[in-house]
Amino acid sequence: MPNIKILSADVANKIAAGEVVERPASVVKELIENALDAGSTSIRVEVRAGGKRLIRVSDNGGGMEREDALLALERHATSKVNRIEDLESIQTFGFRGEALASIASVSQFELLTRTADALEGTKVDVEGGVFRSVQESGCSPGTHMSVNNLFYNVPARLKFLKTDTTEMNHVTNQVTWAALAHPKIHFSLTHNGRSILDVRACDSYLERVRLLYGREFAENLIEFTEELPDLKIYGLLGKPEFTKPNREYQLFFLNQRPIRSRIIGAALTEALDSMIAKDRQPVALLFLTLDPEAVDVNVHPAKIEVRFRNERTIYSGVVRMIRNAVHKTKYIPKIETSVEPTQSEEDAETRDAGLSRRVSTPVTGRGQRVVQTQRGQTPSVPTQETTDIEQVVPTQRAVDSGQETETLDTSSEAQAPSIPPEVVVQPPQQQIPEGVNLSLLDFENVQLKANLFKTYIIAEAGDKIFFIDQHVAAERVLYERFVNHLKTDGIPVQGLLLPVTVEATPQQLGILKIHGDIFKKLGFDLEEFGGNTILIRAIPSPLPTRVASQTVTDLLDKLPEEPHTDVQLPEAIDNALVTLACKSAVKAGDTLDMKEMTNLIKELSEAKLPFNCPHSRPIIVEMGRDELERRFHR
Numbered sequence: 019m020p021n022i023k024i025l026s027a028d029v030a031n032k033i034a035a036g037e038v039v040e041r042p043a044s045v046v047k048e049l050i051e052n053a054l055d056a057g058s059t060s061i062r063v064e065v066r067a068g069g070k071r072l073i074r075v076s077d078n079g080g081g082m083e084r085e086d087a088l089l090a091l092e093r094h095a096t097s098k099v100n101r102i103e104d105l106e107s108i109q110t111f112g113f114r115g116e117a118l119a120s121i122a123s124v125s126q127f128e129l130l131t132r133t134a135d136a137l138e139g140t141k142v143d144v145e146g147g148v149f150r151s152v153q154e155s156g157c158s159p160g161t162h163m164s165v166n167n168l169f170y171n172v173p174a175r176l177k178f179l180k181t182d183t184t185e186m187n188h189v190t191n192q193v194t195w196a197a198l199a200h201p202k203i204h205f206s207l208t209h210n211g212r213s214i215l216d217v218r219a220c221d222s223y224l225e226r227v228r229l230l231y232g233r234e235f236a237e238n239l240i241e242f243t244e245e246l247p248d249l250k251i252y253g254l255l256g257k258p259e260f261t262k263p264n265r266e267y268q269l270f271f272l273n274q275r276p277i278r279s280r281i282i283g284a285a286l287t288e289a290l291d292s293m294i295a296k297d298r299q300p301v302a303l304l305f306l307t308l309d310p311e312a313v314d315v316n317v318h319p320a321k322i323e324v325r326f327r328n329e330r331t332i333y334s335g336v337v338r339m340i341r342n343a344v345h346k347t348k349y350i351p352k353i354e355t356s357v358e359p360t361q362s363e364e365d366a367e368t369r370d371a372g373l374s375r376r377v378s379t380p381v382t383g384r385g386q387r388v389v390q391t392q393r394g395q396t397p398s399v400p401t402q403e404t405t406d407i408e409q410v411v412p413t414q415r416a417v418d419s420g421q422e423t424e425t426l427d428t429s430s431e432a433q434a435p436s437i438p439p440e441v442v443v444q445p446p447q448q449q450i451p452e453g454v455n456l457s458l459l460d461f462e463n464v465q466l467k468a469n470l471f472k473t474y475i476i477a478e479a480g481d482k483i484f485f486i487d488q489h490v491a492a493e494r495v496l497y498e499r500f501v502n503h504l505k506t507d508g509i510p511v512q513g514l515l516l517p518v519t520v521e522a523t524p525q526q527l528g529i530l531k532i533h534g535d536i537f538k539k540l541g542f543d544l545e546e547f548g549g550n551t552i553l554i555r556a557i558p559s560p561l562p563t564r565v566a567s568q569t570v571t572d573l574l575d576k577l578p579e580e581p582h583t584d585v586q587l588p589e590a591i592d593n594a595l596v597t598l599a600c601k602s603a604v605k606a607g608d609t610l611d612m613k614e615m616t617n618l619i620k621e622l623s624e625a626k627l628p629f630n631c632p633h634s635r636p637i638i639v640e641m642g643r644d645e646l647e648r649r650f651h652r
Contacts, residue, residue, distance in 0.1 A: 038120045041179060042069020042168060043188035048117035049163050050196050053077035056161060059219065060204040063193055067210070068185030070176075073165040081133040081160050084140045088152065091129065091144060093119040118163075123147035124175070126166040134159040146171045190214060194230055195276040198269065198303065201226035223305060227254060239301070240347045244339035249308055249332065251339050256301025258629065258636060259351045261294055267301040272308060275315065277324050282306070285336035293349060293630040304336075341627075348459060349629040350484075353641040458484060458638075459623050466615055473606040475615050481643040488610060488618065490631035492603035495621045496560055497632045500540075500595045509541040510559040518554040519547070520567045526574040527552070533577045533590075540594055542570065560602040569601040596632040 039045055046063060053061045056079025066072040082090065093116060121127060122144040132139030141155035169176035179185060186209055197205040197217050206216040217229040228236035238260035244251050256267070270282045282304065290300050314325040326332045458464040461479040468476045475486040503509045522530070527550065530537070537544055541558035557566045573594055582590050604610065610618070622628050622637065630636055 038116055039124060039168075041188060042073055042185050043192045045069065045073050045121055045165055045168065046075065046189050047192045047196075048121065049073070049075035049165075050192070052117070052163075053079055053161065054196075054200065054203070056080045058160065058203065061196075061206075063189075063205070063207045065186065065189055065207070065209045068179075068182035069165075069189050070168055070179060070182065070185065071166065073168070073189075074162065076160065076162040078158070078160040081136070082131045082140070083133060083136070084152075087129055087131050087140045087142055091118050091122055091127075091142065091149075119147070121165055124172050125168045125170065128164040128166070129161070130155060130157045130163075131161040132157050132159050186214075195269065195271075197230060198223070198226055199271045199274045199276055199305075223252065223303070224254060227303065239303075240343070240349075242343035242347060244343055246335050246339065248312065249306065249335050249339075251307075251336065252305045253340070253343060254303040255340070255343065255347075257351070258293060258349050260301055261298035262301055263298065265299050267303075268299065269303045271303075271305045272313065272315075272324060273306070273310065275324075276322070278322050279324060281326060281329050281333050282336060285333045286340065288333075289337045289340035289344070292627055292632055292634055293344065295634050306336075308332075344627075344629070350638045350640045351636050352645075353639060354645060457623055458619055459628060464619070466612070466619070469610060469615065471606075472609055475610075475619070477619070483641045483643070483646070485639045485641070486619065486622070487606075487635070487637055488608070488615075489603055489606050490633075490635050490637045491618055491622050493599045493631040493633075494625055494628065494637055495618065496602050497595055497599035498625050498627075499560075500558075500599060501592075504539065504591070504595075509539075511541045511543070511556045512559040513543075513556045514554065514563065514566075517545075518557075518563065518566050520552040520554060520570050522550050522552050522571070522574065524550065525579070526571065529574050529577050529579060532579070532581055536577070536591060536594055537570075537573070539591060540573075540598055544570065558598060558602065561598065562602070565601050569598065572597055572601070599632060 038048065042065070046065075046069065050061060050063070053075060056077060058077035058079035060078045062074075062076045064072065064074040064076075118127075118129075123146060126146075127144040129142040129144075130139060138154045139157040140152065141157075142152050143150040169179070189209075190207065193205060193207045193215065197203075197215070201220050201223055204217065204219045207214040215230065217226065220226050220229065224236060224239070224241055227239065238257050239254040240257060242251075242253050242255065244253070256262075265283070268283065268286065270277050270279050272279075286300065286302055286304070294300050308326075312327045314327070458477060458479065461482070461484075464477050464479040464484070466475065466477050469488075470476055470485075473488060475488055475491075477484045477486065500509055527546065530544065530546070530552065534544070541556070541561075542554065543556035545553040545555060547553045552570065554566050554570060557563065557569075561569060576593065576597065577590065604614075629638060
């Protein structure tokens with residue numbers, strides 16, 4: 019049996035380094051946290067070879083005396099924690115006392131520091147965890163830490179590092195996240211002598227986002243603040259047309275600490291699930307403030323993961339606050355243009371002295387990180403390839419109803435242009451009377467103007483025009499009605515005088531035997547009639563009889579071939595309600611009279627989630643009068 023031995027300090031430090039120092043970006047993170055705890059207002063990061071050759075972090079914080087500088091490099095040396103109880107309410111970014119000792123054990127490390135009232139500073143050189151020299155040295159107030167040749171003495175770790183470009187991307191992310199979390203601090207980053215980012219101190223998160231990612235990115239964010247008794251969120255949420263194919267732009271911060279959190283990510287998905295297309299991800303920067311005693315940041319050596327004391331409360335609270343913010347900010351896609359004015363447009367605007375110049379903001383499909391340099395230049399570090407979009411409109415289901423377009427003649431006799439005799443103007447099939455004022459969401463005095471293509475209701479409110487898809491609007495209204503019915507007295511049922519027959523496959527019959535209770539909850543009365551025939555004797559009252567058979571077969575095709583667990587059942591019923599609402603709703607091409615359109619808009623305004631149908635398609639699209647005037651070069 020082998021003898022048990024105490025590890026040497028050198029081996030122990032290298033093992034600890036493996037937990038704390040994964041790559042150069044880990045070093046940058048730890049050194050920035052120390053600079054933040056020192057009260058710095060300016061933090062400079064210099065990197066060479068992606069951090070493999072050099073990482074230097076300089077700050078203008080409080081600095082250290084000679085004795086503290088030496089102690090800081092000892093393992094488990096910290097000024098942040100004195101008692102075990104201190105771990106329950108940590109308010110600093112660094113606290114473990116392992117970072118500097120671990121970093122110094124796997125690099126050639128130099129610490130240069132001076133307090134503001136000292137005449138000279140202290141310089142400490144450490145190589146592979148061994149102190150080489152301690153001497154007095156001149157330097158500016160603050161602390162300057164240099165990490166040379168990371169992992170030079172641990173070749174097994176060195177070979178696992180990626181290319182300089184990949185490692186530098188990780189470093190850039192760490193500095194960017196720190197800059198986002200602390201907008202009042204100046205951050206700069208250089209790589210091989212080239213400025214990567216240099217962002218001045220500013221007063222708001224939104225301004226810091228503009229400096230880091232560019233004006234276009236910032237202008238496509240919705241700013242909100244929501245608060246519960248124990249939790250506060252300041253958020254920047256991408257507009258409904260501003261989404262991404264992945265979660266790269268979902269960043270979470272807790273008490274100004276960048277974190278990874280499956281709880282927060284799941285809450286964001288839940289809150290916006292019915293508002294974002296299934297193959298897209300929302301853009302969201304969430305800054306949470308929570309009592310330090312309600313969260314454990316001592317879960318992982320790198321302090322990137324946290325554990326909430328009450329995860330269920332945090333989850334439901336974040337869902338509720340994001341949904342409240344969406345309702346308050348009117349989460350409606352806008353029709354805008356990204357085309358810059360032509361010379362003729364500029365000339366026309368110049369001639370029209372009564373109108374100010376209107377230039378719409380271009381909207382790009384992908385974000386581009388733009389930063390300000392000290393010389394006023396704006397170099398960029400693209401996170402993805404930039405895609406030019408000539409015109410941005412929300413993704414919408416293509417409609418081919420086969421119906422003729424309805425026209426609406428709103429011109430007066432005094433302004434009516436002369437019409438050539440060969441041009442025949444068809445009278446509108448449905449006149450919209452003047453003075454019909456409604457309330458759409460929070461917009462008062464909304465006037466219905468027309469029904470376009472028997473699909474889109476056009477309404478006007480002040481200087482805004484709204485296009486409302488009648489099918490998806492009705493789908494949302496019916497879905498929420500069905501949900502409310504299930505919670506109360508059940509979905510209303512209408513019996514059929516003559517049963518509807520359905521020819522099912524053997525597989526569908528098997529699924530009906532497994533999930534017959536779901537059909538009963540939805541308001542269907544189904545009976546097996548022998549062979550492969552199913553009789554539909556009753557259906558949910560809003561469902562048209564003509565689509566009853568198709569609805570039943572669609573539901574049978576979507577349900578799994580095995581029973582649901584208690585956890586899965588609510589989701590299965592919800593998916594069935596979505597299908598039922600879609601089948602029951604008016605369709606594109608259906609003619610709605612004035613009363614039906616009015617009632618639809620009233621009910622939509624009372625819906626909990628009036629911006630998207632249960633399939634996540636937009637219900638309302640907004641266009642401003644200024645955009646329309648721009649199109650006509652006014």
